[in-house]
Amino acid sequence: MSFSQRLAVLVSGKKIADGKPEDVVRDPEVVRAYLASSISIENVHAAYGAVRVIEDVSIKVNAGETVTLLGTNGNGKSTLMKCVMASCTRPPAASS
Ligand SMILES: Nc1ncnc2c1ncn2[C@@H]1O[C@H](COP(=O)(O)OP(=O)(O)O)[C@@H](O)[C@H]1O
Numbered sequence: 001m002s003f004s005q006r007l008a009v010l011v012s013g014k015k016i017a018d019g020k021p022e023d024v025v026r027d028p029e030v031v032r033a034y035l036a037s038s039i040s041i042e043n044v045h046a047a048y049g050a051v052r053v054i055e056d057v058s059i060k061v062n063a064g065e066t067v068t069l070l071g072t073n074g075n076g077k078s079t080l081m082k083c084v085m086a087s088c089t090r091p092p093a094a095s096s
């Protein structure tokens with residue numbers, strides 16, 4: 001299944017690759033930036049005030065895997081990604 005014909009990759013606001021997805025995912029800089037480490041979250045819950053949006057979600061994405069999160073509008077995809085990003089190390093500050 002193919003979701004895109006072109007893939008652009010940003011790191012700290014700088015474009016590091018742009019091209020056919022099958023080429024970009026093999027780019028050494030892209031692999032180093034995004035694909036060489038695993039991500040996992042366990043038993044995550046999230047709410048906006050009293051509105052519970054994420055309920056006990058655990059996900060592990062292994063190094064080299066590309067995972068697509070599907071769901072209809074308002075199902076919590078962006079909220080889950082915010083939880084994942086909050087659990088990641090901040091990107092390094094831009095050098096001057
Ligand atoms: N900042 C926010 N404040 C209050 N409710 C929010 C906020 N962001 C999202 N929501 C609500 O949380 C639920 C999940 O939203 P969201 O994670 O954006 O879903 P998706 O990305 O799958 O469309 C929706 O009901 C949405 O209205």
Ligand SMILES: [Mg+2]
Nearest residue numbers: 074077078079
């Ligand atoms: Mg969204």
